[in-house]
Amino acid sequence: MAAVGLQFLLWTFTGVYMVSMDIHYIHGESLIKPQSTTLNLSSVKVSMSTLFAQYPNASNFTLTQLMGSPIYIVSTGSSKFIVDGSTGVRKPSIDEETAREIAQFYYVKSDAIENTRLIQSSAEMPAELSSRYLPVWQVEFEGIANPTFYISQQTGEVVTKRHDYWRIFDWMWRFHIMDYDDGENVANWFLFIIAALGVAAVLSGSVLLIVRFGEARSEHTR
Amino acid sequence: MASFKLKAAWVHKWLSLLVGIQLLIWLVTGLYFNLMDAEKASGNELRAAMPSNLALKETTRRDAFFLKMLPVNELALGERASHPTEPLKKIELVWVLEHPYYHVISRQGPHAYQPRSSLLFDAVSGNRTALTPAQISQIANSSYTGGSALSRPELIQPPFSDYAAQQNPMWKVSANDKNNTAIYLDSVTGQVIKHVNDDARLKALMFKLHFMDYGLHFMDYDSSGGFNHGLIIIFAISALMLSVSGIILLVQRYQKGSFSLSIFSKKRSVSVIYSSALPFSDIHSNSSATLTVKLDPKSSLFRGLSREGIHLSSLCDGAGTCGKCKFLADNHLAITPAEKVNLPSSELDKGYRLACQHKCSEVSKISVITVGSSAGSSAGNSG
Numbered sequence: 001m002a003a004v005g006l007q008f009l010l011w012t013f014t015g016v017y018m019v020s021m022d023i024h025y026i027h028g029e030s031l032i033k034p035q036s037t038t039l040n041l042s043s044v045k046v047s048m049s050t051l052f053a054q055y056p057n058a059s060n061f062t063l064t065q066l067m068g069s070p071i072y073i074v075s076t077g078s079s080k081f082i083v084d085g086s087t088g089v090r091k092p093s094i095d096e097e098t099a100r101e102i103a104q105f106y107y108v109k110s111d112a113i114e115n116t117r118l119i120q121s122s123a124e125m126p127a128e129l130s131s132r133y134l135p136v137w138q139v140e141f142e143g144i145a146n147p148t149f150y151i152s153q154q155t156g157e158v159v160t161k162r163h164d165y166w167r168i169f170d171w172m173w174r175f176h177i178m179d180y181d182d183g184e185n186v187a188n189w190f191l192f193i194i195a196a197l198g199v200a201a202v203l204s205g206s207v208l209l210i211v212r213f214g215e216a217r218s219e220h221t222r
Numbered sequence: 223m224a225s226f227k228l229k230a231a232w233v234h235k236w237l238s239l240l241v242g243i244q245l246l247i248w249l250v251t252g253l254y255f256n257l258m259d260a261e262k263a264s265g266n267e268l269r270a271a272m273p274s275n276l277a278l279k280e281t282t283r284r285d286a287f288f289l290k291m292l293p294v295n296e297l298a299l300g301e302r303a304s305h306p307t308e309p310l311k312k313i314e315l316v317w318v319l320e321h322p323y324y325h326v327i328s329r330q331g332p333h334a335y336q337p338r339s340s341l342l343f344d345a346v347s348g349n350r351t352a353l354t355p356a357q358i359s360q361i362a363n364s365s366y367t368g369g370s371a372l373s374r375p376e377l378i379q380p381p382f383s384d385y386a387a388q389q390n391p392m393w394k395v396s397a398n399d400k401n402n403t404a405i406y407l408d409s410v411t412g413q414v415i416k417h418v419n420d421d422a423r424l425k426a427l428m429f430k431l432h433f434m435d436y437g438l439h440f441m442d443y444d445s446s447g448g449f450n451h452g453l454i455i456i457f458a459i460s461a462l463m464l465s466v467s468g469i470i471l472l473v474q475r476y477q478k479g480s481f482s483l484s485i486f487s488k489k490r491s492v493s494v495i496y497s498s499a500l501p502f503s504d505i506h507s508n509s510s511a512t513l514t515v516k517l518d519p520k521s522s523l524f525r526g527l528s529r530e531g532i533h534l535s536s537l538c539d540g541a542g543t544c545g546k547c548k549f550l551a552d553n554h555l556a557i558t559p560a561e562k563v564n565l566p567s568s569e570l571d572k573g574y575r576l577a578c579q580h581k582c583s584e585v586s587k588i589s590v591i592t593v594g595s596s597a598g599s600s601a602g603n604s605g
């Protein structure tokens with residue numbers, strides 16, 4: 001039962017953190033500078049029909065902006081690449097220098113970049129990143145709470161933002177669902193046993209509570 | 223420290239009254255999440271796997287080159303007049319039933335359920351268009367493997383009971399099956415957003431209960447429901463204080479030895495000379511009102527005696543603040559700080575101590591004044 005008590009403490013402590021921190025803040029949405037530049041169609045000189053002719057394997061195009069200038073993101077089912085919207089020239093995949101430039105362009109503050117590295121396989125991938133975004137550039141800033149941007153090497157998009165508030169949240173979640181290995185499995189035996197004992201504890205607690213309040217009442221009336 | 227204990231007990235009692243029921247709801251719904259069949263609860267039981275580009279056929283893709291699509295810079299975007307102030311953000315090429323469309327987006331959040339402003343243009347004609355209910359029916363049909371009849375599509379506005387977070391309108395198509403499947407599609411592009419059935423609704427209900435999403439919105443970070451709101455924050459903090467006060471009580475009771483962890487320890491035999499009124503009987507007398515009791519050595523003398531039906535006078539129930547639980551011992555006992563405060567030094571010199579301040583193991587013969595009928599009768603019977 002002491003284990004149940006300890007887990008109650010963990011559940012409530014982690015619960016307080018998770019409900020009181022704005023989930024959008026946790027997701028690092030405030031790390032991105034709000035973008036107000038309009039996609040300027042008059043500078044788009046390449047049509048989607050031309051792109052179809054040029055890239056017969058492509059199925060979808062998205063006209064969007066990278067650091068304020070128009071680009072097409074071309075999807076070919078298995079991979080993506082970018083084409084300059086005004087010149088129609090296919091851009092090489094993002095190199096380190098461009099990745100740093102992108103990171104600084106979208107980062108809301110002006111902290112210096114501490115570290116940049118390319119992550120290509122799930123073997124070298126930190127747990128805070130999803131493998132569907134590979135390959136990505138990891139750009140770490142020097143600021144408070146260690147903000148980190150992950151920038152797609154193929155498209156230059158900031159695909160994931162992380163800071164320590166997210167990392168703490170992730171640990172809180174693990175302690176909350178009592179999955180102490182990879183933090184992904186809610187259906188674990190440990191949680192079942194402690195939660196079932198917890199139900200018993202709460203029920204016996206409510207009996208005690210009724211007794212306590214009953215006693216208090218009879219003392220008053222005495 | 224003593225008054226701290228009292229506070230912990232008081233806090234614990236009242237907080238448990240406040241959060242008790244929600245605590246049970248948290249645990250029971252937690253058990254549900256632990257045991258649920260995630261596959262079923264996803265609602266996708268009868269959902270066909272469809273590529274994100276709405277099942278674009280290879281031949282269509284190959285022939286796309288021959289389609290004369292209107293270049294995006296020739297689109298009559300003036301028709302976005304409904305949102306003239308919103309800047310253009312993005313244009314996606316989307317395929318709906320083998321035909322290309324431009325999805326022109328002027329506002330979009332990081333999550334698809336957040337408010338979005340966008341319009342659909344036919345990529346070939348360049349005309350502003352909207353998907354027809356017939357097209358929506360066809361898409362819904364192709365995403366549904368259940369074989370039951372589907373209702374006519376209905377364009378509905380948020381909020382949705384089946385998708386609380388969604389803040390954009392959606393098409394809804396209902397299937398006449400026993401699991402009450404509903405298919406929700408994007409109001410502009412016709413993409414299938416989700417299938418919801420009774421299994422998924424049960425899961426959603428459990429989340430609502432776990433997140434205390436009872437529709438009392440205050441201090442919401444956004445209106446999308448979920449778990450960031452004032453009510454749950456108050457309850458979570460209360461539950462945390464309940465846990466902390468519980469652990470404090472646990473540790474204190476353990477230290478005091480009033481715990482059944484000591485079931486296995488050897489009982490201590492103590493002779494008690496009792497009287498139901500002052501003065502105290504002489505500790506060295508061999509009064510007939512003497513009783514030998516077996517006490518738990520780790521318990522406080524106050525609790526140990528009380529468990530044997532010998533109740534000493536007390537206002538603070540063993541917290542060491544009232545100074546009422548006096549007794550005399552035949553051996554010398556150390557004076558605790560609570561005793562220094564609550565007993566005059568003349569009494570301390572004569573050997574008076576407070577029963578809540580000493581363990582049963584410290585004494586072998588004591589003299590006490592009892593209160594309450596149960597002590598009297600119990601002592602009388604055994605003596």
Ligand code: FES
Binds near residue numbers: 524541576579
């Ligand atoms: S019970 Fe109050 S001081 Fe001992």
